[in-house]
Amino acid sequence: FLHNIAVIGAGMAGLAAARVLQQAGKNVQIFDKGRRPGGRMSSRCNAHGLFDLGAQYFTVRDPDFARLIQSFEQQDVVTRWPQVMASQSGGQWQTQRPEHPRYAGMPSMAVLPEALAESLEIRQQVRITSMTRARSKWVLKDQNGRCWSGFDHVIVAIPAPQAAELLGDVASRFSLPDMSSCWSTWVCLEAPLNMPAGIDTWHGAFLEDSPVLRWAARQQTRPGQPDGERLSLLSRDDWSDRHLEGDSARVADEMVHAFQQAYPEALPAIEAQGAHRWRYAQPRRPADDNAGYVIDMPEGLSLCGDGYIDGRVEAAWLSGTRLARAICNS
Ligand code: FAD
The missing domain is CATH 3.50.50.60 (FAD/NAD(P)-binding domain)
Known part of the structure; x- marks a missing residue:
């Protein structure tokens, strides 16, 4: 009723x-x-392009969700991305094709x-x-x-x-879950990134060594997005919790600096950058x-x-x- x-x-x-x-x-x-x-x-769409500042991609395990996503894939609402994942660990960059498909909205989430x-x-x-x-x-x-x-x-x-x-x-x-914060920085570069030795391309990367960043993605590798090197960088929970009330311009500078430290090649000049704060980004732990x-x-x-x-x-x-x-x- x-x-x-x-x-x-x-x-x-x-x-x-x-x-x-x-x-x-x-x-x-x-x-x-x-x-x-x-x-x-x-x-977010700004003068420098289209950026996904929140969820970057998603995985599909539940059969009902899989059916929904399959129909959206047929309608070109979502597509498989990232297809080339990188990880930076022990100072080394490596790439792999993900075992399980990952999806993203087309052209953005x-x-x-x-x-x-x-x-x-x-x-x-x-x-x-x-x-x-x-x-x-x-x-x-x-x-x-x-x-x-x-x-x-x-x-x-x-x-x-x-x-x-x-x-x-x-x-x-x-009983309500506690949530961690996250800073998300977008960066527009004036020229393409040089690839690390032995790597042809990468779409998204887990940054395991960085004390500041956990993830970097190259926006223009998302199907349907315009050319032009654009990065989104996500901070680690503990770092964002400590910098929650920080000035966004300064946060963007620190996150770009951290990416330069994690990346083996020199970054091209930066055309524009900015940071977005998610006060409540993700639950700290899965529910019991x-x-x-x-x-x-x-x-x-x-x-x-x-x-x-x-x-x-x-x-x-x-x-x-x-x-x-x-x-x-x-
Ligand atoms: P939300 O998306 O937060 O929706 C809540 C809605 O409520 C919002 O639209 C908000 O505007 C509205 N709202 C809030 N308060 C009020 C109010 N008082 N009145 C009216 N409206 C209100 N997931 C993945 O699967 N893969 C990833 O790679 C991934 N990366 C992420 C990266 C970041 C930086 C963040 C922040 C999240 C990421 N996630 C990722 C998690 C994913 O985005 C979330 O799990 C999912 O989007 C949560 O959906 P939701 O409906 O629970 O909440």
């Missing part, structure tokens, strides 16, 4: 939940504070959540600041004081620390129980997101999908 359901957050988890509920005939209204759906899968969002009703740039329940119906209030009412059930599909803030005292009833979501049916409240499984795109999708199925079956 639950008919009107609000979903707060149009990331992978909220979108996945909303799709299942809509297919089951529910009225679903999604609210998201961003300009476009996607959350941590969003991409944001197209996957945008494709999932197509038939859904999403109110973008609406940040929910409070929620109250009276006579079994929820009322949500946004940043402009506008009220959205009449919901039988609310799904909170936002990073757990933000959910805790939104729910206030109610949050203490749930594997329901993959939190639900309180009598209270008409549930929570989902990557934090309830682990910090991956597929986990976020699974969390939202499993939660929505549980709501439909209750």
Whole structure:
């Protein structure tokens, strides 16, 4: 009998939940504070090109998710990338073709959540600041004081620390995951990178020796992206936690410097660079129980997101999908 359901957050988890509920005939209204759906899968387009600053690629293990991704692959929404992975370890650079396929949106990650969002009703740039329940119906209030009412059930599909803030005292009833931060730096170079000795090309690299960086990707190697050497660099958790309140220009300088230290060839001149901070990037550890979501049916409240499984795109999708199925079956 639950008919009107609000979903707060149009990331992978909220979108996945909303799709299942809509297919089951529910009225679903999604609210998201961003300009476009996607959350941590969003991409940035600036004068220097297109950059993926959040999720870089994703893996596929669950059979239902595999079916969805296969259909999106046929429609050219996603493609296999990176096909040449590098790793830097013990001062050595090596490449390998990944054993299991990895996927990315084409030309950037944001197209996957945008494709999932197509038939859904999403109110973008609406940040929910409070929620109250009276006579079994929820009322949500946004940043402009506008009220959205009449919901039988609310799904909170936002990073757990933000959910805790939104729910206030109610949050203490749930066990919410802790999340690490991450700085993501984009760099536009004036000339192509020289390749390390013995390597023809690389698309993405795990940087095991660097105390600052964990990952580097060459954006222009993503199918559908324009030419021109563009890097995205991701920091290590402990480094970003220590530099969380740092100045973004300085953070970008330090991350580029760290990449130069990890890379065996001299970097070409830099045309432009910048850094984006993810205060809540990924859960610090996989969740203990594997329901993959939190639900309180009598209270008409549930929570989902990557934090309830682990910090991956597929986990976020699974969390939202499993939660929505549980709501439909209750
Ligand atoms: P989110 O994507 O965070 O979605 C939450 C949404 O809620 C957002 O759209 C936000 O705008 C909205 N929101 C928040 N608060 C409010 C509010 N009060 N009112 C309204 N809306 C609100 N995963 C991989 O599989 N592979 C990778 O390589 C990978 N790399 C990553 C690198 C980085 C730097 C980061 C940050 C993440 C990475 N991930 C990766 C993890 C992946 O991005 C996440 O697991 C997944 O996108 C999480 O989806 P979600 O729906 O749970 O949350």
